[in-house]
Amino acid sequence: MTDLRKTYDGGSIIACEKVDLSINQEDFVVLLGPSGCGKTTTLRCISGLEVPDSGEIVIDGVDMVGVKPKDRNLAFVFQSVALFPHKSVRGNLRFGLDMSTKLSKDEKKERVEDIARMLGIEDKLDQKPSSLSGGQQQRVSLGRAMVMEPAAFLLDEPFSALDANLRKRMQTEIKELQRRLDTPMVFVTHDQEEAMAIGDKIVIMNDGLIQQIGSPYAVFNEPTNQFVAEFIGSPSVNMIESRITPTDDGFRLENDVFSLPINTEQSFNAVTDDVVMFGIRPQYIHVAQPGEELFSGTVKIIEPQGDRDTIYLDVGGREIRAVVPQNTVTPEREELPLTIEQDKFWIFDDHGERVL
Incomplete structure (x- = not known):
């Protein structure tokens, strides 16, 4: 065709x-x-x-x-x-x-x-x-x-x-x-x-x-x-409104959940003054080990999904979803330290086009 x-x-x-x-x-x-x-x-x-x-x-x-x-x-x-x-x-x-x-x-x-x-x-x-x-x-x-x-x-x-x-x-x-x-x-x-x-x-x-x-x-x-990222995947991808700021050695992504250095040679000059969307799949958000915490969230709901559980968390009034091995989290454990796989996220500009 x-x-x-x-x-x-x-x-x-x-x-x-x-x-x-x-x-x-x-x-x-x-x-x-x-x-x-x-x-x-x-x-x-x-x-x-x-x-x-x-x-x-x-x-x-x-x-x-x-x-x-x-x-x-x-x-x-x-x-x-x-x-x-x-x-x-x-x-x-x-x-x-x-x-x-x-x-x-x-x-x-x-x-x-x-x-x-x-x-x-x-x-x-x-x-x-x-x-x-x-x-x-x-x-x-x-x-x-x-x-x-x-x-x-x-x-x-x-x-x-x-x-x-x-x-x-x-x-x-x-x-x-x-x-x-x-x-x-x-x-x-x-x-x-x-x-x-x-x-x-x-x-x-x-x-x-x-x-x-x-x-x-x-x-x-x-x-x-951004449409493809949000349409594909279950549970759905986490999207967080963010900004890109230049630093002496690169760029930094900042939002109301966390701040994260971006190690890339790609220029973000076109988006550094604009709102961008940070996207990461729930499968790439993990319970953090001591010293690795990027942010924390309060457990709201645990959905068993066979050998894995989908966790719905409240992070400063925002819902964040994570997928973890079965019984990693229990309802009694209310506050969870969390981290992400830092080579598994995406950034989309204000038109929904992927820039990273």
């Missing part, structure tokens, strides 16, 4: 713009962002269900803008499984082959049964969708797309209606499936945990624009702006 733009209501509503994205054969791409950010519109433009105002959508060297959806060799899997209730699983899987291919009856049967075995529903072929569980119905929906052997799969929040355990299992299965098929998948979700679990390439969108493209590790550890 190159410089894709889509608007509504005569151009007054911009759904997405300046969308540049390359998808390789091996990619599992996740379009991630809040509701209304443009991710589904982008997916629908790829599929042909929406016609962009401008830009290119090139598949196998051919610009597909203006090409009908049925002629794009793409498979779309919706949030709703939308199976034919009167057809068997076999009939649902075979439907696309019956409509658009000239395969023989035996060839269709073989392909359907191969896909059913791959999805673990080979014993359900003669049943109706109403007799299947939610996960089995979603497998049939995926299988109906797979039998067509498309150039790519487009999936629009396909697991959002499933319960938590089944959703986790389907996330694992879809990732394994993509690797076995060696076919690109583009997956839309607003759930950052789902995106981080399944995606190889995360495309974070907001207000119709791509904010960052990167691996799950890259968007978590190296966000390009």
Whole structure:
């Protein structure tokens, strides 16, 4: 995709713009962002269900803008499984082959049964969708797309209606499936945990624009702006309004929680007179050893999270979150000395762009 733009209501509503994205054969791409950010519109433009105002959508060297959806060799899997209730699983899987291919009856049967075995529903072929569980119905929906052997799969929040355990299992299965098929998948979700679990390439969108493209590790550890830093990660990142002041040997970051020297060769001349935002993930705030305390906080809430606890602290009227090993902190221990990993924080300017 190159410089894709889509608007509504005569151009007054911009759904997405300046969308540049390359998808390789091996990619599992996740379009991630809040509701209304443009991710589904982008997916629908790829599929042909929406016609962009401008830009290119090139598949196998051919610009597909203006090409009908049925002629794009793409498979779309919706949030709703939308199976034919009167057809068997076999009939649902075979439907696309019956409509658009000239395969023989035996060839269709073989392909359907191969896909059913791959999805673990080979014993359900003669049943109706109403007799299947939610996960089995979603497998049939995926299988109906797979039998067509498309150039790519487009999936629009396909697991959002499933319960938590089944959703986790389907996330694992879809990732394994993509690797076995060696076919690109583009997956839309607003759930950052789902995106981080399944995606190889995360495309974070907001207000119709791509904010960052990167691996799950890259968007978590190296966000390009404040929006990405705050959108990715659970518990959410700590943001503290601060100022940068020059010193004889560099710069110093100061706020109402702590003061911290910044050891960097980067010039902060553009932000030394302005308010900046200091960001650090809760995972990089630790209970301090004697002599290492940078600031202290009063324990408000402890949330057990398996082998780790999320601690909510009151630091001078400000809420600070920290993640510590299980049972490191008890409710009886009210005041905690704290420190941070000093190579794990970020600084954002007043436009939300990262400067460190």
